[in-house]
Amino acid sequence: MRHAIKKKEASCACYSGGADPMHPRPFRVLEIWKELSDTFSMSLTPEDGGPVIFAPGQFNMLYVFGIGEVPISVSGDPTNRSVLIHTTRAVGNVSKALDSLKAGAIVGVRGPYGSEWPLAVAEGTDLVFVAGGIGLAPLRPAIYQAMAERHKYGNIAVLYGARTPEDILFSKELLRWKARFDIDVQVTVDRATGNWQGRVGLVTKLIQSGGFDPMNATAYTCGPEVMMRHVVDSLHERGVPLDHIYLSMERNMKCAVGFCGHCQWGASFICRDGPVFRYDKIVDTLNVREL
Amino acid sequence: MTSSHGAVGQAHSKAHSAKETSIPVGTKVVIDEAGLSALFSRLIKIGYQPIGPKVRDGAVVYEEISSPSDLPVGFSDEQEGGKYRLVPGTKGSFFEYLVGPTSWKKFLFPPRHKMWSADRDGKGFTVENPTDDAPAYAFIGVRSCELNAMKIQDKVFGFGREDKCGAGIFSDPGYVARRSKALIIGVNCSRAGKTCFCSSMGGDPHMKEGQGYDLTLTEFAPSNGKHEFMMEVGSERGALILDLLPHREARSADVSMADSQARKARGEMGRKMVPDVKDVLPRNLRHQRWDEVAERCLSCANCTMVCPTCFCSTVNDTTDLKGDHAERWRSWDSCFSIDFSYIHGGAIRRETKSRYRQWMTHKLSNWHEQYGTSGCVGCGRCITWCPVGIDITEEAKAIKNTGE
Numbered sequence: 001m002r003h004a005i006k007k008k009e010a011s012c013a014c015y016s017g018g019a020d021p022m023h024p025r026p027f028r029v030l031e032i033w034k035e036l037s038d039t040f041s042m043s044l045t046p047e048d049g050g051p052v053i054f055a056p057g058q059f060n061m062l063y064v065f066g067i068g069e070v071p072i073s074v075s076g077d078p079t080n081r082s083v084l085i086h087t088t089r090a091v092g093n094v095s096k097a098l099d100s101l102k103a104g105a106i107v108g109v110r111g112p113y114g115s116e117w118p119l120a121v122a123e124g125t126d127l128v129f130v131a132g133g134i135g136l137a138p139l140r141p142a143i144y145q146a147m148a149e150r151h152k153y154g155n156i157a158v159l160y161g162a163r164t165p166e167d168i169l170f171s172k173e174l175l176r177w178k179a180r181f182d183i184d185v186q187v188t189v190d191r192a193t194g195n196w197q198g199r200v201g202l203v204t205k206l207i208q209s210g211g212f213d214p215m216n217a218t219a220y221t222c223g224p225e226v227m228m229r230h231v232v233d234s235l236h237e238r239g240v241p242l243d244h245i246y247l248s249m250e251r252n253m254k255c256a257v258g259f260c261g262h263c264q265w266g267a268s269f270i271c272r273d274g275p276v277f278r279y280d281k282i283v284d285t286l287n288v289r290e291l
Numbered sequence: 292m293t294s295s296h297g298a299v300g301q302a303h304s305k306a307h308s309a310k311e312t313s314i315p316v317g318t319k320v321v322i323d324e325a326g327l328s329a330l331f332s333r334l335i336k337i338g339y340q341p342i343g344p345k346v347r348d349g350a351v352v353y354e355e356i357s358s359p360s361d362l363p364v365g366f367s368d369e370q371e372g373g374k375y376r377l378v379p380g381t382k383g384s385f386f387e388y389l390v391g392p393t394s395w396k397k398f399l400f401p402p403r404h405k406m407w408s409a410d411r412d413g414k415g416f417t418v419e420n421p422t423d424d425a426p427a428y429a430f431i432g433v434r435s436c437e438l439n440a441m442k443i444q445d446k447v448f449g450f451g452r453e454d455k456c457g458a459g460i461f462s463d464p465g466y467v468a469r470r471s472k473a474l475i476i477g478v479n480c481s482r483a484g485k486t487c488f489c490s491s492m493g494g495d496p497h498m499k500e501g502q503g504y505d506l507t508l509t510e511f512a513p514s515n516g517k518h519e520f521m522m523e524v525g526s527e528r529g530a531l532i533l534d535l536l537p538h539r540e541a542r543s544a545d546v547s548m549a550d551s552q553a554r555k556a557r558g559e560m561g562r563k564m565v566p567d568v569k570d571v572l573p574r575n576l577r578h579q580r581w582d583e584v585a586e587r588c589l590s591c592a593n594c595t596m597v598c599p600t601c602f603c604s605t606v607n608d609t610t611d612l613k614g615d616h617a618e619r620w621r622s623w624d625s626c627f628s629i630d631f632s633y634i635h636g637g638a639i640r641r642e643t644k645s646r647y648r649q650w651m652t653h654k655l656s657n658w659h660e661q662y663g664t665s666g667c668v669g670c671g672r673c674i675t676w677c678p679v680g681i682d683i684t685e686e687a688k689a690i691k692n693t694g695e
């Protein structure tokens with residue numbers, strides 16, 4: 001029962017480069033912009049001019065001088081080797097400090113860490129991305145990659161649920177994707193406000209009607225843990241095999257290199273065996289309360 | 292764990308340059324008290340900082356020591372669930388005591404230490420390593436279970452691993468540096484305590500050849516003014532040190548005296564771990580027993596602090612008043628604290644039963660999957676130092692007997 005998903009050698013080219021895996025590498029903030037009332041994105045470039053290499057699904061530890069360090073998934077395009085993009089919800093100490101930075105500021109970066117959304121295993125199948133809230137950010141690199149190699153896959157569905165229309169992340173981009181016609185983008189909100197014309201209801205409803213062949217699909221889901229449980233149930237109900245479903249887990253993390261012990265979940269260290277897991281391998285762990 | 296390991300401490304190389312030795316690894320000799328004194332002065336002379344047992348505040352703890360007179364001379368101890376008491380032992384004995392509340396991990400993986408500091412400069416900031424001023428330690432009095440615990444932490448922190456960074460596996464350079472420099476002088480247990488259970492965790496009160504010590508002592512109880520120790524050489528490093536001490540060859544009588552001491556200690560083992568605990572626990576994550584133990588457990592974290600293998604830590608970031616100088620400190624943490632599992636929205640393991648379950652299943656089961664070894668060596672510390680006497684062997688047995 002090994003939970004790890006095979007990683008590329010990418011984890012060897014860790015940004016922290018030097019001998020000490022706990023040393024942050026300085027990156028400069030190129031731009032920082034608001035996405036939603038509580039969510040922002042920033043683009044970063046390494047001060048040492050080296051490349052930015054990561055696989056979709058991986059995350060970095062972002063350090064704000066003197067304040068602290070938090071795990072944040074990469075949300076940018078994996079084919080862009082010069083900038084790193086992170087999308088963060090400002091919820092506490094460190095994430096709010098990140099939010100208050102200006103272009104030109106220096107952020108410490110360690111990473112990339114963790115397992116990736118495996119797309120290679122899905123070649124020839126339909127792809128289903130199911131995201132809730134901020135969970136669209138960690139999935140976006142995988143969506144970019146799938147679109148960049150569109151011919152390798154069957155149908156592609158992006159199913160996204162947000163609390164209200166004001167909470168829809170990357171809304172302009174979702175519209176652009178929708179306009180491509182070779183990808184099925186559907187958005188729903190829990191609660192309609194203003195002049196919302198779109199769907200209202202849980203993201204699981206989109207699964208029931210989504211345009212993909214469940215017997216020949218690979219699904220990737222990211223969002224609050226309860227939401228992911230329901231998503232898996234719905235996918236399974238439609239007939240997607242459990243070993244074709246991947247999800248990304250979140251736990252407290254202090255080091256991201258397997259020393260601090262905080263991210264343990266059953267026998268897994270989420271920082272290195274995860275955050276992306278294949279559902280059938282962790283179903284027993286997921287079903288135990290407070291593990 | 293021989294001298295072939297990577298980073299070479301100053302003391303280590305000094306010991307090497309002293310001279311060549313013809314004493315092979317595995318040699319058994321006998322030294323007396325004068326030999327033991329000579330060992331201390333030798334170690335200090337070649338640059339080691341001796342660390343060993345010492346009586347402080349009613350317990351045997353590991354601290355800096357400089358001669359045999361610092362040892363717990365004439366002390367023994369009584370241990371039970373939630374109880375520890377120093378008592379008079381054989382007059383003049385040095386090593387009759389058993390393991391106390393401290394372990395060697397506090398030297399290799401310090402309870403609190405600075406990981407790095409950073410200073411703002413014109414463009415941003417630069418990160419610097421603190422100069423590691425930890426000396427080369429000579430650990431005197433390492434018990435067999437404790438050496439096993441050290442080897443378990445070696446796996447956690449990546450000491451002795453060939454691949455430095457791959458598949459998400461990393462090494463902690465500070466730990467590796469301190470560990471490579473450390474000299475290990477073991478002491479075989481002349482007795483076992485009521486909370487000991489190393490035998491059922493794959494260990495033994497006496498060291499085995501190749502276990503990873505540099506030198507090991509077996510103390511023969513002092514009588515009629517004679518106080519001798521059998522010394523076994525475990526590494527070339529150890530041989531170089533022994534070479535300079537007054538000693539005589541061990542006779543077969545010495546060897547059989549040591550063997551009978553080992554048999555006696557094995558027979559005295561106070562506790563026992565149920566054999567297939569590794570597979571039993573994951574099947575019983577919803578067992579009633581977790582609720583029962585949680586009624587007694589105070590979530591005080593004592594068990595994790597005294598355990599020689601527990602490795603969890605947290606970090607703390609600070610700045611000076613001007614905000615130009617920042618530091619990151621790492622300190623021991625415990626899965627028994629509520630903040631340990633905090634993520635935005637609240638802690639994952641809110642209930643004591645989830646925290647106790649995390650600790651115990653990690654120790655006895657998940658560790659196997661993570662590191663290919665149990666996380667428990669059967670030293671008994673968590674039983675002795677639990678304020679309410681919760682006993683990991685008892686809990687395991689109860690779950691096995693009544694679970695799936």
Ligand SMILES: Cc1cc2nc3c(=O)[nH]c(=O)nc-3n(C[C@H](O)[C@H](O)[C@H](O)COP(=O)(O)OP(=O)(O)OC[C@H]3O[C@@H](n4cnc5c(N)ncnc54)[C@H](O)[C@@H]3O)c2cc1C
Binds near residue numbers: 275
């Ligand atoms: C693998 C991974 C990827 C993530 N990706 C993203 C992302 O792309 N965008 C995003 O907005 N958030 C992401 N998160 C969550 C994000 O790390 C937390 O929101 C953040 O740590 C909160 O820290 P804080 O100091 O602002 O909040 P506080 O509430 O002040 O937290 C205090 C400390 O608790 C810990 N902590 C709190 N919440 C979390 C959490 N949810 N996960 C892990 N540790 C936590 C951190 O060590 C933090 O410093 C991710 C978490 C993980 C584990």
Ligand code: SF4
Binds near residue numbers: 594671
């Ligand atoms: S779990 Fe208890 S008996 Fe086992 S090594 Fe840790 S302190 Fe010793």
Ligand code: SF4
Binds near residue numbers: 588595676
């Ligand atoms: S088991 Fe005992 S020592 Fe451990 S946290 Fe509970 S009360 Fe404290």
